[in-house]
Amino acid sequence: MRYSGLKVITEGLLGNKGWSPAWRDPAPKADYDVIIIGGGGHGLSTAYYLAKNHGITNIAVLEKGYLGGGNVGRNTTIVRANYMIPGNTEFYSHSMKLWEGMEADLNYNVMHSQRGLINLFHSDGQRDYWVRRGNAMINQGDDAVLLDREGVRELLPYLDFENTRFPIYGGLLHPRGGSARHDAVAWGYARGADQRGVDLIQNCEVTGIDIENGVVKGVQTTRGAIRAKKVGIIVAGRSSQVAAMAGMRLPIESHILQAFVTEGLKPVIHQVISFGMGHFYISQSDKGGLVFGGDLDFYASYASRGNLPMVEHVMEAGMTLMPMIGRAKVLRSWGGIMDMSPDGSPIIDKTHIDGLFLDCGWNYGGFKAVPASGWCMAHLMATGAHHEYAAKFRLDRYATGHLLDEEGTGSQHNLH
Amino acid sequence: MRLKCPLCGERDRREFFYYGAEDYLDRPAADASLDAWDNYLHLRDNPAGMTKDLWYHEAGCAQWLLVTRNTVTHEISAVELVTDRGAGPIPTPKAEAAPDPKPAPEPRAKAAKPEVKRASSAAAKAEPKSDQKTGRTK
Secondary structure (H helix, E strand, O other): OOOOHHHHHHHHHOOOOOOOOOOOOOOOOOEEEEEEEOOOHHHHHHHHHHHHHHOOOOEEEEOOOOOOOOHHHOOOOEEOOOOOOOOOHHHHHHHHHHHHHHHHHHOOOOOOEOOOEEEEEOOHHHHHHHHHHHHHHHHHOOOOEEEEHHHHHHHOOOOOOOOOOOOOOEEEEEOOOEEOOHHHHHHHHHHHHHHOOOEEEOOOOEEEEEEEOOEEEEEEEOOEEEEEEEEEEOOHHHHHHHHHOOOOOEOOEEEEEEEEEEEEOOOOOOOEEEEOOOOEEEEEOOOOEEEEEEEEEEEEOOOOOOOHHHHHHHHHHHHHHOHHHHHOOEEEEEEEEEEEOOOOOOEEEEOOOEOEEEEEOOEOOOOOOHHHHHHHHHHHHHHOOOOHHHOOOOOOHHHHOOOOOOOOOOOOHHHO | OEEEEOOOEEEEHHHOEEEEEHHHHOOOOOOOOHHHHHHHHOOEOOOOOEEEEEEEOOOOOOOEEEEEEEOOOOOEEEEEEOOOOOOOOOOOOOOOOOOOOOOOOOOOOOOOOOOOOOOOHHHHHHHHHHHHHHOOOO
16 A cells, blocks of 8 residues: 555545554465565565565565564664765665665655754864865765864854763764664564565564575574575674574674663754764754663673763763753663674675575664665575675775774774 | 772663673684684673673773673673683793793983082081081981
8 A cells, every 4th residue: 555645634534444553474484585584674674685686586584573673663763874984985875875766665654853063073184074075075975164262153053061071062064964763664674575475474483594505594583493595684783693593603792772762852953963072963853752761781681771971971971961951850861782793894795605695784884784785685685796895894804904983993893 | 880990889871891701801812723713702601580791890990890781681790800710811922832022121320410510528527527516316
């Protein structure tokens, strides 16, 4: 069924009896051409683009819980294309373009709001860094505007401009940056894939990967064995556990990132704002809640909840930047499991096992990558060749030294 | 989260710097294979469950700690000093392989000290007498 304004009105007049489920709930078949392990943002978009771009539809997406129940179900919703180094810039630029055409393509409202994203800076050195980054964005064909202190004040008058510890020197504005509804993008891709014949199998946990003579044959699951010629592991923070089923150790360490939402407020924060003093960033959802977060907790964890020291640090940062939010009540917080790679950049690659593919290492930046990750992973799985926009996302780059060290901190999991 | 440092006792998580998995203690030889080094630096078990990792007590005794904990529940089973475990400091390269030590720098020519006429030398000679008088011990 096609969604439209007319449909909403017609159904409203007819008692809303004509709506059908957004996707089927099929039982798994005994075999498929392709199995995608992981029904999150990246897994669902991969299935969608395999069907749409490559005509491959005999696919099962196996999700151990419910679709979109992982990191795509809880994140700070930021969509941006402001990376700096070759290997990354072309990928995120492509992803942004896919976001911009997504709602028309998927016939689904993902509430993509290009409200603008501002990275504040607080010293000459930091300004130089953001000027360089802005130029990298412009070279890539994306948009960046350098704001001085008064330029920031015009847009964000409520910031603490008297702050002597972190004086606001200015900011880099990324006008096309913004936010989107995280659940919606997962559901939009799910519905799109399902409409093209992809089977979305929920409550189906993969418990083993069958390999014979270095060739993948299929998987074992809690809903039975399923054969396939190609298998893609797209499970973010759980990558190590699933890869271990294929006898692999990955360059991944799973860390926890906390985020927070306040009660609903009248619109006060109209862009996505990032504080240069550390890793604090904030925006306001269309429901009115302030959505904000900061640094990782900085230890390996699968607990999906963090500890109070980082909570305190994030609140301090928020109060330092914009004291006006102090009266808002924090309604909920959560922690996600981040697949940290040594250089902070992702992996979209084949493995040494024929037919087994891997998409992981998104650290805490996977949400904006949902469309391009699916596009490039689908290309790799369908053709066997790396897509030009993800050509450098190699699994072996840590051994060969071809790091994508965007932050320039070194090849170590705990430094990103 | 609290870690019970063997030297300092129970301390808040803020006092510690997390480095990574205990894999870092098994440093390969300098001439080991690329695979051995890649394994050491990058590849991890990354378990959802019991793990052992390295924490540095930077705001306390500055000792390296090996912590046995559960990554799902955050329960901490044991905290030991890395040195107690016998892992010791990072091994130094073999003597033959070590580069020739730099020759010791030549001592700087000492500047000739200007002669200082001590006005007090006469007074210094006179001092012992006064010491004896007062019985002050030197």
